[in-house]
Amino acid sequence: MVSLTxxxxxxxxxxxxxxxxxxxxxxxxxxxxxxxxxxxxxFLYTWxxxxxxxxxxxxxxxxxxxxxxxxxxxxxxxxxxxxxxxxVAAAIRLLKLKNYAPVGRMGEVLTVISLAxxxxxITVDMGRPDRVFNLVLYWPFRIGTSPLSWxxxxxxxxxxxxxxxxxxxxxxxxxxxxxxxxxLAPLYRLLxxxxxxxxxxxxxxxxxxxxxxxxxxxxxxxxGVVPWIFGLMSSRPGWFSALAGPYFLTAAISSAIxxxxxxxxxxxxxxxxxxxxxxxxFKGLGTFLGVATMFYVYMxxxxxxTMRYSAPxxxxxxxxxxxxxxxxxxxxxxxxxxxxxPSLVLLGQAFRPKWFSITRTAVAASVIVVAFWxxxxxxxxxxxxxxxxxxxxxxxxxxxxxxxxxxxxxxxxVLLFTLFLKVxxxxxxxxxx
Amino acid sequence: xxxxxxRRFLMYAAGAxxxxxxxxxxxxxxxxxxxxxxxxxxxxxxxxxxxxxPGHADRKYSQDxxxxxxxxxxxxGLVIDVGACIGCRRCMWACKxxxxxxxTISPLWIETFQLDAETDLTGHPSMDELRQGATTSYIESPTxxxxxxxxxxxxxDNPPCVKVCPTGATYKAADGPVLMDxxxxxxxxxxxxxxxxxxxxxxxxxxxxxADQVNPLVPVRPIGVVEKCTLCTHRTRRGQLxxxxxxxxxxxxxxxxxxxxxxxxxxxxxxxxxxxLLEELNTxxxxxxxxxxxxxSA
Amino acid sequence: xxxxxxxxxxxxxxxxxxxxxxxxxxxxxxxMGALFGGPRNIRVPVLFxxxxxxxxxxxxxxxxxxxxxxxHVLPG
Numbered sequence: 001m002v003s004l005t006x007x008x009x010x011x012x013x014x015x016x017x018x019x020x021x022x023x024x025x026x027x028x029x030x031x032x033x034x035x036x037x038x039x040x041x042x043f044l045y046t047w048x049x050x051x052x053x054x055x056x057x058x059x060x061x062x063x064x065x066x067x068x069x070x071x072x073x074x075x076x077x078x079x080x081x082x083x084x085x086x087x088v089a090a091a092i093r094l095l096k097l098k099n100y101a102p103v104g105r106m107g108e109v110l111t112v113i114s115l116a117x118x119x120x121x122i123t124v125d126m127g128r129p130d131r132v133f134n135l136v137l138y139w140p141f142r143i144g145t146s147p148l149s150w151x152x153x154x155x156x157x158x159x160x161x162x163x164x165x166x167x168x169x170x171x172x173x174x175x176x177x178x179x180x181x182x183x184l185a186p187l188y189r190l191l192x193x194x195x196x197x198x199x200x201x202x203x204x205x206x207x208x209x210x211x212x213x214x215x216x217x218x219x220x221x222x223x224g225v226v227p228w229i230f231g232l233m234s235s236r237p238g239w240f241s242a243l244a245g246p247y248f249l250t251a252a253i254s255s256a257i258x259x260x261x262x263x264x265x266x267x268x269x270x271x272x273x274x275x276x277x278x279x280x281x282f283k284g285l286g287t288f289l290g291v292a293t294m295f296y297v298y299m300x301x302x303x304x305x306t307m308r309y310s311a312p313x314x315x316x317x318x319x320x321x322x323x324x325x326x327x328x329x330x331x332x333x334x335x336x337x338x339x340x341x342p343s344l345v346l347l348g349q350a351f352r353p354k355w356f357s358i359t360r361t362a363v364a365a366s367v368i369v370v371a372f373w374x375x376x377x378x379x380x381x382x383x384x385x386x387x388x389x390x391x392x393x394x395x396x397x398x399x400x401x402x403x404x405x406x407x408x409x410x411x412x413x414v415l416l417f418t419l420f421l422k423v424x425x426x427x428x429x430x431x432x433x
Numbered sequence: 434x435x436x437x438x439x440r441r442f443l444m445y446a447a448g449a450x451x452x453x454x455x456x457x458x459x460x461x462x463x464x465x466x467x468x469x470x471x472x473x474x475x476x477x478x479x480x481x482x483x484x485x486x487p488g489h490a491d492r493k494y495s496q497d498x499x500x501x502x503x504x505x506x507x508x509x510g511l512v513i514d515v516g517a518c519i520g521c522r523r524c525m526w527a528c529k530x531x532x533x534x535x536x537t538i539s540p541l542w543i544e545t546f547q548l549d550a551e552t553d554l555t556g557h558p559s560m561d562e563l564r565q566g567a568t569t570s571y572i573e574s575p576t577x578x579x580x581x582x583x584x585x586x587x588x589x590d591n592p593p594c595v596k597v598c599p600t601g602a603t604y605k606a607a608d609g610p611v612l613m614d615x616x617x618x619x620x621x622x623x624x625x626x627x628x629x630x631x632x633x634x635x636x637x638x639x640x641x642x643x644a645d646q647v648n649p650l651v652p653v654r655p656i657g658v659v660e661k662c663t664l665c666t667h668r669t670r671r672g673q674l675x676x677x678x679x680x681x682x683x684x685x686x687x688x689x690x691x692x693x694x695x696x697x698x699x700x701x702x703x704x705x706x707x708x709x710l711l712e713e714l715n716t717x718x719x720x721x722x723x724x725x726x727x728x729x730s731a
Numbered sequence: 732x733x734x735x736x737x738x739x740x741x742x743x744x745x746x747x748x749x750x751x752x753x754x755x756x757x758x759x760x761x762x763m764g765a766l767f768g769g770p771r772n773i774r775v776p777v778l779f780x781x782x783x784x785x786x787x788x789x790x791x792x793x794x795x796x797x798x799x800x801x802x803h804v805l806p807g
Contacts, residue, residue, distance in 0.1 A: 062635055063544070123797070146597050150751065164779060194775075213765070
């Protein structure tokens with residue numbers, strides 16, 4: 001029987017450093033968490049307003065206008081983000097990339113939180129969120145034809161496996177640290193229930209198998225059921241395309257890797273983890289991000305060419321909205337400054353190692369994340385503004401309610417991540433075999 | 434691992450399962466027990482009104498609960514004569530009255546385009562109109578050089594909206610029309626997005642119709658659900674015409690059972706070439722357009 | 732009555748089942764690999780399945796709970 005003494009186990013300096021977030025809360029932390037809590041409270045209030053007054057408080061309208069807006073854009077954005085984390089964690093295990101191990105867990109946490117926020121974004125967009133259980137109730141009858149049913153199903157599978165994966169890989173650290181943090185010990189012991197050191201080999205093998213499953217689900221989710229909600233709609237020029245799958249998948253992987261880079265860089269700075277998160281991690285991820293983003297620019301080019309060369313007038317008009325119309329002021333800066341410039345910077349760093357800097361990589365990654373948020377918006381809305389029948393051209397500028405809710409959900413994501421940081425070890429403790 | 438924690442874990446697990454069962458069934462119960470729609474009364478003309486079918490509570494918001502059953506031998510369709518249509522929109526307003534459409538639903542279930550008759554005689558919108566859109570909010574009609582195209586739910590035989598609905602709230606009735614069960618609708622608007630005719634409307638606010646204007650034969654919708662033309666099944670299944678067909682002053686609308694070669698719609702289609710909107714999308718609409726009779730000219 | 736176009740192998744109303752099968756089958760296979768592959772261990776796979784079960788049922792219960800809560804907020 002393991003002895004339940006209060007004496008903390010002897011830890012080396014490395015472990016002490018990695019546990020820094022758990023060891024105390026600074027004023028900066030309280031300020032930060034406080035600000036986020038205010039944003040989240042404001043989000044809850046505006047959501048309450050929206051529930052009682054109806055979705056009319058948004059700028060969404062139909063048929064002249066956009067039936068979907070920033071909420072759905074944010075949903076797609078969060079589903080995409082949910083891939084990077086777990087993709088890195090999976091790659092570490094499958095390709096034996098030991099160097100990237102430090103960012104593995106923060107990626108997994110990013111995944112689980114992003115998926116939850118994706119679900120919240122969808123719920124906020126529903127006219128009758130009180131009937132969300134109908135999705136379950138009528139599932140057997142609708143799973144044959146409804147892309148939304150497919151979506152809900154695959155997201156639940158993906159969330160379950162990702163959360164399970166996180167739990168599996170967290171157990172060992174929790175079991176070993178339970179003695180060190182008496183206040184958290186009950187939680188740690190519950191989550192690491194049944195842990196015995198001889199299970200580590202099995203856990204590693206399980207994580208390996210699950211990594212493959214999760215990578216496969218990434219393709220089927222962000223390159224599958226989510227884009228098919230758009231790509232299968234022959235009613236919407238601009239959406240209706242076989243490219244939707246690979247398009248969304250590339251966007252997901254790119255934005256997610258960018259988010260991992262940004263988060264890792266921030267944590268490294270805040271908790272002084274320079275010795276543990278060396279430049280190799282950022283170099284590798286940065287190069288990958290540069291290539292992926294440039295590949296995405298190629299896809300934008302291919303898509304717009306197809307919509308303009310000899311296309312039906314409906315497709316052409318949707319492209320015009322981006323090139324020359326209401327959203328040109330968003331589209332061009334996004335492509336040039338949000339995608340091309342940062343990816344050139346990242347690729348330049350890859351070709352000339354002398355130019356490399358973690359800060360520059362993190363800044364480029366952050367710009368790319370924001371650019372991808374804008375891109376999701378530009379995927380969802382323009383096609384809805386130009387229906388097939390000659391309705392007058394609509395417009396869509398999100399209302400203050402929508403901005404409040406969007407900001408609030410983002411704040412909630414950051415808040416949850418920060419809380420996780422403070423309760424669980426975000427970096428894997430070095431194993432003493 | 435201590436036995437204390439194992440016991441606690443099992444307690445948590447049992448509690449979670451119990452809570453799960455309670456929440457599941459209470460959730461379903463509350464989803465089904467909606468505050469009631471208006472109970473029907475007799476109409477002013479003294480026609481006996483068929484009360485909603487008793488039974489399953491969630492049928493309260495389905496058109497089927499207010500009507501006789503759909504007869505699968507029927508296949509209701511509409512023929513609209515755009516040669517005769519003068520764009521007066523009487524059909525639109527009568528539909529609003531008949532179907533309890535609140536002021537918060539705009540545009541209404543029927544939308545009429547004013548299209549340019551000078552450049553395109555194919556019965557389709559011109560390139561410029563497809564580029565920039567055409568007006569649906571013209572003031573005067575008919576005006577020279579224009580033709581009018583009323584569009585509403587096309588009651589497709591291969592409806593994209595029915596396919597994508599995650600709860601089955603919209604469905605194809607056995608006698609042709611695509612209908613709504615407002616009880617099941619979760620307001621996701623995937624059907625709105627899937628419809629190539631942009632025919633579906635959404636209750637962005639809580640609809641309210643003054644009590645003295647409510648038609649008791651038609652459910653008043655709740656907030657946050659999708660609605661659209663129902664081809665007036667509450668009338669057509671009792672042998673009446675849809676309201677829009679009834680009020681058209683120039684006889685531009687024709688209704689009938691397309692399975693019955695003697696019905697008005699079938700007879701007109703036999704004598705006239707007709708077209709359907711966005712035919713190439715393979716939605717198989719039940720509404721056909723003809724251009725017989727004189728085209729309006731100033 | 733015009734029939735919707737669809738291949739005779741996969742009628743349109745069954746498209747979702749094909750998609751789900753394509754997705755679920757490999758995932759199920761890989762999950763089996765995770766549970767049974769590698770060093771022999773009963774406890775961890777059982778615990779893992781338990782956690783998966785908890786998560787799925789928690790999600791579904793969560794839908795019902797959220798729905799019930801929100802039904803008190805929405806105006807009918």
